Amino acid sequence: MNDVAPGIPLTIVEVPPPTFRSRAAAAESIDGGPRLIELLAEAENALRRGEYGAAALQTDAAEVSALWALATHWRRRSVIALSGDAVVGLATVRVPLRESLDSARIRIGVASNAREHGIGGALIDVAERIAREEGRTRLRLRAPHVAGVPFDPSAGWIESPDGVGRVPAAAASSRFLTHHGWSLAGVERVSALDLQSGAASQTEALDAQIAAALAAIEPEYALHVWSGPTPPEWLGGVANLSADLPGDAPTGHAAAGESSWDVNRVASNDVRIAAANRTALVVGVEHVPTGTLVAFSELHLWRDHPNRPALQGLTIVHPEHRGRRLGLLTKARLVRELRERAPECPGIVTWSPESDARLVSLGERLGFRPIGVEGVWTKTLEPLPEEPETDEAAVTDAATAADVAAVTDEPAAAGTPTATD
Numbered sequence: 001m002n003d004v005a006p007g008i009p010l011t012i013v014e015v016p017p018p019t020f021r022s023r024a025a026a027a028e029s030i031d032g033g034p035r036l037i038e039l040l041a042e043a044e045n046a047l048r049r050g051e052y053g054a055a056a057l058q059t060d061a062a063e064v065s066a067l068w069a070l071a072t073h074w075r076r077r078s079v080i081a082l083s084g085d086a087v088v089g090l091a092t093v094r095v096p097l098r099e100s101l102d103s104a105r106i107r108i109g110v111a112s113n114a115r116e117h118g119i120g121g122a123l124i125d126v127a128e129r130i131a132r133e134e135g136r137t138r139l140r141l142r143a144p145h146v147a148g149v150p151f152d153p154s155a156g157w158i159e160s161p162d163g164v165g166r167v168p169a170a171a172a173s174s175r176f177l178t179h180h181g182w183s184l185a186g187v188e189r190v191s192a193l194d195l196q197s198g199a200a201s202q203t204e205a206l207d208a209q210i211a212a213a214l215a216a217i218e219p220e221y222a223l224h225v226w227s228g229p230t231p232p233e234w235l236g237g238v239a240n241l242s243a244d245l246p247g248d249a250p251t252g253h254a255a256a257g258e259s260s261w262d263v264n265r266v267a268s269n270d271v272r273i274a275a276a277n278r279t280a281l282v283v284g285v286e287h288v289p290t291g292t293l294v295a296f297s298e299l300h301l302w303r304d305h306p307n308r309p310a311l312q313g314l315t316i317v318h319p320e321h322r323g324r325r326l327g328l329l330t331k332a333r334l335v336r337e338l339r340e341r342a343p344e345c346p347g348i349v350t351w352s353p354e355s356d357a358r359l360v361s362l363g364e365r366l367g368f369r370p371i372g373v374e375g376v377w378t379k380t381l382e383p384l385p386e387e388p389e390t391d392e393a394a395v396t397d398a399a400t401a402a403d404v405a406a407v408t409d410e411p412a413a414a415g416t417p418t419a420t421d
């Protein structure tokens, strides 16, 4: 036990990596084996409800297991903080395995009724220690700020270093992260498109935009629509376009910005998406004279939850083909396809960097409206001294590591590979 706050005995438990054979198998085994995965999914859901209140972004143990166990290009380690039987927080560290080998993405969250007791501080210490164990020093995490949540504006703002976007300095996450040595590196806009209100007029407006954009580019370009796994003829094109993304690309797509995309990775990612109960809906653009894929935009729909909003994934136009409204065309057509194929879908949620004026205005033209922003924070860990420390901080770390090992029934697992590659 780690007595972080008086009255709240806290245990931090590392969740062993799940094994995943099929969604059905995962669901059956939840009562027995991977109870900790279920607790992790619960904690994630509580956090997401607080962030965007959207049933949209809810998850479950089978989805968590699928996305985690079937990952081939990154490894994830997660811990949950327990107060008695109650999950009061989580921390996840995700490390890429093929590129950016000094980097890690972290997620931290504490249950809203357990904040300001030092639990977040304990979790971020554990997350940073795990990152170190994985050999990572460049850390990144995202802190959401939901539109409509009150904060004290007199405390001012923390401005994004690129000059576009800011987060409230008084927000709990801003104070917390600054206190723990993190810096704001950028701001992303979270937007939603409401597909249910004014549906008929929206459809007409979309049709007009699609017709105008198509008239300008045909017959040099042709549109292709697919749902589910990437058709074999476009696997190479999707891999090439994904690999070209810059490291700070929009992150609605979990692995955006990772350059090691190839045909096998696209195919294995399709398997993960399907196992996670999602269906991809994609509009691609072929450059007809060369037969290559030069743009695509993708959405993820929930197979068993048609009433959840769809998530926007990547939208990419090859640099040589920009300025021809291919971005607008693919996104508009995607919305149109979604309306036809899933008329009950309430909307789409998307993430775009505030600094990417083109992407932001493209979304606005299609009717997306901001629902919040996410601060992207970074921290670079200092190298550890060569000699083991004997001061108080080192003792605290050791105690936490012992707690983790004791409760998981497994060694604290320095870098147990979860990847299937």
Ligand SMILES: CC(C)(COP(=O)(O)OP(=O)(O)OC[C@H]1O[C@@H](n2cnc3c(N)ncnc32)[C@H](O)[C@@H]1OP(=O)(O)O)[C@@H](O)C(=O)NCCC(=O)NCCS
Pocket: 004, 005, 006, 047, 108, 109, 110, 111, 114, 115, 116, 117, 118, 119, 120, 121, 122, 142, 143, 144, 172, 173, 175, 176, 177, 179
């Ligand atoms: C940001 C977040 C993780 C902080 O979690 P937390 O458990 O409240 O964090 P802590 O208790 O360690 O620290 C928060 C504050 O409480 C104070 N505090 C810590 N222990 C305390 C105690 N026993 N009594 C009173 N105050 C205490 C800390 O000094 C800290 O103040 P500061 O932020 O001004 O430095 C939490 O607000 C959260 O989950 N937010 C939503 C998710 C999110 O934004 N995640 C991304 C950002 S990390």
